[in-house]
Amino acid sequence: MRFVLRVLLALASIPGIVVHELAHQVFCHLTGTRVLRVRYFRFGIPPGYVLHERPRSAFRHVLIGLGPLFVNSALAFGLGWVSLKGLVPAESIWLQKVVPLWLAIAIGMHAFPSYGDAESILDAIWSRGAGLLAKIFGTPIALLMFLGAFLANLGLDLVFGVGIGVGLPLYLLKGLK
Numbered sequence: 001m002r003f004v005l006r007v008l009l010a011l012a013s014i015p016g017i018v019v020h021e022l023a024h025q026v027f028c029h030l031t032g033t034r035v036l037r038v039r040y041f042r043f044g045i046p047p048g049y050v051l052h053e054r055p056r057s058a059f060r061h062v063l064i065g066l067g068p069l070f071v072n073s074a075l076a077f078g079l080g081w082v083s084l085k086g087l088v089p090a091e092s093i094w095l096q097k098v099v100p101l102w103l104a105i106a107i108g109m110h111a112f113p114s115y116g117d118a119e120s121i122l123d124a125i126w127s128r129g130a131g132l133l134a135k136i137f138g139t140p141i142a143l144l145m146f147l148g149a150f151l152a153n154l155g156l157d158l159v160f161g162v163g164i165g166v167g168l169p170l171y172l173l174k175g176l177k
Contacts, residue, residue: 009158010047015103016110016161017041017048019075020068024050024117027067031060046116054124058134061124062141065117068110073164076108080169104165109157111164118145 018040028035028050037051055061082088083100090096113121124130125138148156 012102013106013109013161014041016072016106016108019072019107020110020114021048021050023067023071024052024064026071027064028052031055031063033060033064046114049116058121058125058127058130058138062121062134062138065113065121065145066141068113068117072107072111076104076111076161076165077168079104079107080165081173084166084169084173101166104169105158105161108161108163108165109152111160112148112152112157113145115146115149118142118149121145 021038021040025035025038033055034053035050036053037049039049041048052064055064079100083097083104086096088096088100121138122142125134125142130138151157
């Protein structure tokens with residue numbers, strides 16, 4: 001039963017996977033790293049990926065790996081905010097509230113970097129040529145990314161998605177009144 005629920009949750013969160021991969025691609029462009037291939041979504045493991053050239057520095061590699069944390073979190077919060085504030089111009093409650101809140105949660109769920117993201121960053125900061133500062137600051141970041149990926153498998157991804165997409169906007173809107 002738990003497996004079936006997890007599969008249904010994964011299907012419902014497809015928009016978050018797409019945004020996660022798009023965030024990696026955007027950060028590749030921002031860091032001047034050439035993208036070789038992108039799969040925004042597929043049925044398989046991983047469910048999406050961005051293959052890119054090796055970034056010119058470990059710092060750029062970390063930025064690319066953390067891109068989804070920034071983009072997915074901001075987009076999830078924004079969708080939750082406009083929906084709960086009543087700024088979605090729609091007649092139907094479904095289009096005004098339910099769909100944007102579902103998207104907010106689905107996108108927020110995929111803000112955490114994946115195991116692959118963490119592994120790639122750890123490899124980059126411990127490769128030959130990476131500086132001491134990259135190792136000092138990048139290692140804890142990569143380890144936190146591994147922890148986040150592990151906890152996502154235990155449901156923290158859903159908790160984060162609901163928190164950033166619904167909880168935080170609701171809390172802030174209540175505080176503004």
